[in-house]
Amino acid sequence: MVDFTEFIKTFVILVAIIDPIGNIPVYISLTVNKADAEHESIIFKTSCASFALLAASFLIGKYIVAFFGIQMPAFKLIGGFFLVYIAFTMLTGNRVSLLLSEDEGLKDDIAIMPMTFPMFVGPGAISLVIIQSTEMVSWPAKLISILEFALIGVLIWVSLRLANRIFKFFGKRTIRLITQLMGLILGSMAIGLIADELKVLLPGLS
Numbered sequence: 244m245v246d247f248t249e250f251i252k253t254f255v256i257l258v259a260i261i262d263p264i265g266n267i268p269v270y271i272s273l274t275v276n277k278a279d280a281e282h283e284s285i286i287f288k289t290s291c292a293s294f295a296l297l298a299a300s301f302l303i304g305k306y307i308v309a310f311f312g313i314q315m316p317a318f319k320l321i322g323g324f325f326l327v328y329i330a331f332t333m334l335t336g337n338r339v340s341l342l343l344s345e346d347e348g349l350k351d352d353i354a355i356m357p358m359t360f361p362m363f364v365g366p367g368a369i370s371l372v373i374i375q376s377t378e379m380v381s382w383p384a385k386l387i388s389i390l391e392f393a394l395i396g397v398l399i400w401v402s403l404r405l406a407n408r409i410f411k412f413f414g415k416r417t418i419r420l421i422t423q424l425m426g427l428i429l430g431s432m433a434i435g436l437i438a439d440e441l442k443v444l445l446p447g448l449s
Contacts, residue, residue, distance in 0.1 A: 252432075253375050254391050259429040260329060260368045261293075261395060263402035265422030267410050269362060270403055273353050286403040288354035289363065294396035296364045297372055298389055304373035315377055320440040322370035326433035329367040333426025336419060363399055374436075 274282060308318050372392075379385050402409065410418065 259425040261363050263398050267406045285354045289358040290396045290400035292359040293363045294392050297392040300369045301372040301376045305376050316440050316443045319374050323433050323437035330426040330430030333422050
């Protein structure tokens with residue numbers, strides 16, 4: 244039987260990591276001199292690439308982890324610490340500087356880098372979906388997860404398509420507050436993940 248509670252929980256964490264509203268100011272700054280046609284192309288490519296990267300990580304990520312001989316509890320633990328780090332950058336407002344490339348030449352084609360990776364689907368999101376893939380063994384559950392990734396792609400498309408309107412409506416301070424709230428949710432859930440995996444790796448703690 245499919246547990247929809249876990250799907251909702253994972254979806255909320257994933258939205259918090261990707262933070263489509265909080266990344267709007269970054270997108271606006273990267274595309275300030277782009278023509279309308281370029282905006283449409285970037286938005287479409289970023290949305291599709293984000294879905295593809297999430298789905299690929301979900302379907303084959305755990306096999307790559309296993310190939311390198313990494314135990315899943317250890318991977319989950321380091322993934323939890325990384326999520327805490329992402330939450331910290333969201334709370335302190337230091338995330339943007341990590342996303343902007345110093346190579347000006349890359350700004351001509353930004354849909355894949357830095358828009359898709361690492362702005363929306365970075366190591367934190369990839370770690371989360373790999374962890375999720377180890378817990379979803381049935382194909383109905385896997386298909387629901389992939390549908391979640393498609394919905395994430397739609398959310399990214401909507402947020403970028405309406406970026407200027409959202410920015411004008413909320414303002415920079417409100418968007419930062421939303422990002423901080425997302426960071427708080429993400430950090431709380433990441434601490435829970437770390438605690439669970441420490442009990443597995445160190446049974447004496449339980």
